[in-house]
Amino acid sequence: MTLSRHDLLTIGQLAERSGLATSALRYYEKVGLIHATRTAGGQRRFERASLRRVAFVRAAQRVGLSLDEARAALDRLPQDRAPSTGEWSGAAAAWQHRIDQQIEELERLKRKLTGCIGCGCLSISRCALYNTDDRAGMAGPGARYLLTREPTTGPESRPPAG
Amino acid sequence: MTLSRHDLLTIGQLAERSGLATSALRYYEKVGLIHATRTAGGQRRFERASLRRVAFVRAAQRVGLSLDEARAALDRLPQDRAPSTGEWSGAAAAWQHRIDQQIEELERLKRKLTGCIGCGCLSISRCALYNTDDRAGMAGPGARYLLTREPTTGPESRPPAG
DNA sequence: GTGCAACTTGAAGCCGACTTCAAGTCAAGC
DNA sequence: GCTTGACTTGAAGTCGGCTTCAAGTTGCAC
Numbered sequence: 001m002t003l004s005r006h007d008l009l010t011i012g013q014l015a016e017r018s019g020l021a022t023s024a025l026r027y028y029e030k031v032g033l034i035h036a037t038r039t040a041g042g043q044r045r046f047e048r049a050s051l052r053r054v055a056f057v058r059a060a061q062r063v064g065l066s067l068d069e070a071r072a073a074l075d076r077l078p079q080d081r082a083p084s085t086g087e088w089s090g091a092a093a094a095w096q097h098r099i100d101q102q103i104e105e106l107e108r109l110k111r112k113l114t115g116c117i118g119c120g121c122l123s124i125s126r127c128a129l130y131n132t133d134d135r136a137g138m139a140g141p142g143a144r145y146l147l148t149r150e151p152t153t154g155p156e157s158r159p160p161a162g
Numbered sequence: 163m164t165l166s167r168h169d170l171l172t173i174g175q176l177a178e179r180s181g182l183a184t185s186a187l188r189y190y191e192k193v194g195l196i197h198a199t200r201t202a203g204g205q206r207r208f209e210r211a212s213l214r215r216v217a218f219v220r221a222a223q224r225v226g227l228s229l230d231e232a233r234a235a236l237d238r239l240p241q242d243r244a245p246s247t248g249e250w251s252g253a254a255a256a257w258q259h260r261i262d263q264q265i266e267e268l269e270r271l272k273r274k275l276t277g278c279i280g281c282g283c284l285s286i287s288r289c290a291l292y293n294t295d296d297r298a299g300m301a302g303p304g305a306r307y308l309l310t311r312e313p314t315t316g317p318e319s320r321p322p323a324g
Numbered sequence: 325g326t327g328c329a330a331c332t333t334g335a336a337g338c339c340g341a342c343t344t345c346a347a348g349t350c351a352a353g354c
Numbered sequence: 355g356c357t358t359g360a361c362t363t364g365a366a367g368t369c370g371g372c373t374t375c376a377a378g379t380t381g382c383a384c
Contacts, residue, residue: 010381012330022331023373031371041380043331062271067371092275099272103265109224110261113254172351174360184361185343193341203350205361229341 008037008045018054025054033057033071063095064102170199170207180216187216195219195233225257226264 015022028034029044034053036044053074060070073091077083083091177184190196191206196215198206215236222232235253239245245253 010330021373024371026332027372039331039380041331042333043380059271061371062267095275096272099268099275103268103272105224106261106265106268109221110258110265113257113261172360183343186341188362189342201350203361204363205350223341 007048009048009050011036011044011046014046014050014054018051018058020054020058028054028057028067031067031071033067033074060095063098065095065098169210171210171212173198173206173208176208176212176216179213180220182216182220190216190219190229193229193233195229195236222257225260227257227260 009017011022011025014020014025018025020028025034026044029036034046034050036046036050039045056074056077057067057070060073061067065073077087077091171179173184173187176182176187180187182190187196188206191198196208196212198208198212201207218236218239219229219232222235223229227235239249239253
């Protein structure tokens with residue numbers, strides 16, 4: 001452990017301890033997720049708090065947040081100290097909600113799937129699996145917008161990213 | 163409804179009824195998810211079964227399958243008739259499993275998150291949220307490979323696609 | 325003071341799942 | 355038979371989240 005004062009980390013050290021590639025960390029810095037000071041020679045030096053931020057981002061990704069969303073959440077937390085309980089629970093509340101939504105969606109899908117195994121129909125017009133029923137839909141001939149998640153303006157509009 | 167005999171659908175009709183863009187359907191055909199016959203003039207004509215296949219694919223995507231995986235599942239189903247209960251439940255079993263896994267992962271994450279709100283620590287070494295605990299990890303100084311899902315050969319290896 | 329690993333940069337590449345474009349052809353209603 | 359909208363193609367572009375590359379520089383142990 002030959003760290004400079006203040007326990008500054010090189011990008012390699014941060015990579016090793018966070019499990020991310022150095023290229024990913026450089027990318028994270030570029031998009032403003034983490035910040036680095038520079039040595040006289042121009043090399044990055046990270047505060048230990050960056051570890052926390054990186055971990056936060058990775059956790060956010062697991063919940064399904066994009067890096068943009070993670071950054072937005074991070075921006076509401078202090079840069080260089082551990083967040084207070086209040087700050088943290090505020091940032092985490094969004095995740096809770098997100099997780100709950102995702103679980104709910106999956107449960108719904110599972111219920112439908114179970115039902116479908118029983119019927120074996122796979123009929124577009126009848127099968128519950130194909131008709132999300134949280135959409136108005138059905139305005140016209142046939143079941144439209146079967147599995148889209150957002151109101152669309154027409155068949156040529158952009159489906160969910162995946 | 164001016165359909166040719168056998169109820170063949172144009173790509174536009176399939177798009178409207180499935181909710182996908184025609185470009186997406188062309189793409190699906192290109193990657194072998196659906197198949198089309200051609201008119202003398204070279205235009206695509208889809209069997210109604212394509213609607214079922216498209217819906218299957220979209221449902222598969224919701225479960226988190228890639229198009230490749232969806233195709234693999236589809237390939238075990240009949241091309242031009244509704245699958246039997248057995249065929250269908252076989253194909254769906256994989257989904258069930260997938261859904262269960264996803265729900266489980268989210269529940270785990272949620273439990274950790276809840277605990278973390280209480281403690282507010284966000285400490286790399288202590289916070290349960292950051293330590294997946296389904297990984298061996300911890301082999302060395304600090305918590306490595308915090309949130310990766312697969313065993314990695316080193317810090318430079320590829321993290322999960324997201 | 326030297327050797328070498330670790331660092332620097334910008335640009336380009338990659339993946340999946342599409343969309344967009346341009347320029348041309350087909351099909352069907354009048 | 356003409357018009358017009360729907361169709362055709364391949365190539366290129368998009369987006370997020372990175373990785374890879376090449377060529378050069380820094381920092382630290384000895």
